[in-house]
Amino acid sequence: MELKKNERSILAYFPSSAKAIDAAEALKANGINDVQVDRVSRYGVASNPEVNNPISGRGMSGTGLTLYSAGANQFGDDDARVLLSADPSAAGMAAKDYGIAGSEAFLVTAVTTKDKVEQAVKILKEKGAKI
Numbered sequence: 315m316e317l318k319k320n321e322r323s324i325l326a327y328f329p330s331s332a333k334a335i336d337a338a339e340a341l342k343a344n345g346i347n348d349v350q351v352d353r354v355s356r357y358g359v360a361s362n363p364e365v366n367n368p369i370s371g372r373g374m375s376g377t378g379l380t381l382y383s384a385g386a387n388q389f390g391d392d393d394a395r396v397l398l399s400a401d402p403s404a405a406g407m408a409a410k411d412y413g414i415a416g417s418e419a420f421l422v423t424a425v426t427t428k429d430k431v432e433q434a435v436k437i438l439k440e441k442g443a444k445i
Contacts, residue, residue: 317425321426322426322427322428323423324426324431324445325422325445326423327418327419328441328442329419330420331351333420334421335351336441337441338424340440341437346424348425348426349422351420352421353421354418354419422443
């Protein structure tokens with residue numbers, strides 16, 4: 315993507331999809347409409363269309379809960395699943411801020427004009443973003 319002359323991009327990281335979506339909606343409510351929410355993974359997996367939630371009975375796998383890999387066809391073989399399960403974030407030895415870009419798993423990307431950047435950053439920080 316190439317930004318136009320007066321445009322700026324902002325990348326903001328969040329610890330949960332709910333917080334990221336809330337921030338994206340706040341930006342849109344304030345006239346910043348070019349906003350996208352993505353899940354970030356160190357393994358390059360596609361975002362799952364379904365949330366891995368063990369409380370609602372949708373915890374598809376141990377690695378799906380921690381690495382967002384459940385349902386990703388590229389990890390269909392047994393060897394890859396074993397290696398993912400050995401990752402520190404899935405194996406019970408998780409290190410703080412281990413292995414995720416920006417130390418948070420959910421990314422809000424906003425594109426706005428130069429004059430609205432400060433307003434957008436303020437909204438994102440109020441919603442708990444790491445920028």
